[in-house]
Amino acid sequence: SAVISQKPSRDICQRGTSLTIQCQVDSQVTMMFWYRQQPGQSLTLIATANQGSEATYESGFVIDKFPISRPNLTFSTLTVSNMSPEDSSIYLCSDSQGSGTEAFFGQGTRLTVV
Amino acid sequence: GENVEQHPSTLSVQEGDSAVIKCTYSDSASNYFPWYKQELGKGPQLIIDIRSNVGEKKDQRIAVTLNKTAKHFSLHITETQPEDSAVYFCAASKGGSYIPTFGRGTSLIVHP
Secondary structure: OOOEEEEOOEEEEOOOOOEEEEEEEOOOOOEEEEEEEOOOOOOEEEEEEOOOOOOEEOOOOOOOOOOEEEEEOOEEEEEEOOOOHHHOEEEEEEEEOOOOOOEEEOOOEEEEEO | OOOEEEEOOEEEEEOOOOEEEEEEEOOOOEEEEEEEEEOOOOOOEEEEEEEOOOOEEEEOOEEEEEEOOOOEEEEEEOOOOHHHOEEEEEEEEEOOOOOOEEOOOEEEEEEO
């Protein structure tokens, strides 16, 4: 399985600012995803990070708020823009080698917006 | 789309007891069912999975069963230990879709 490194592990940010979260995988992977996990809740898919093209966003998430990059098969970033306290959550990077295969997760970024 | 229901939301057991977490899914085309364990402050970790061509799979103290007719699958943990305390998520996905649908999670507490 690919090892996923995610940083920062946590951050406290002022409202109105932006934070970029980085996800590095130690081998090439087909798919990379970004999830949000609000306190005590399940995992909600934000978007699929597509290598070399625009990310595919799930209903309720937009590119202006959550711009995503994936310049190659091992790296992706998620930016949380113009943050408000409602954006306080855990953000998780995940990877998969494709349909019906295991998905693995990074350790998450715990974001607090004050 | 797929809908995954997970029960119970909280499960409290004594060390050494067994724990069972149950999930149901709605899409009969789903054929891959992973289970994840999430410890406090960490990301979810895959602990076991099952595909639709088998009915049961075991890995030491952990087992998963699948009933495709009834569209439900369960996680069984035997001889529970305090280090089993965590949140457990079930998920379902299908061929052609690499994105699992997750249940809402079960907080398992094992009392020493």
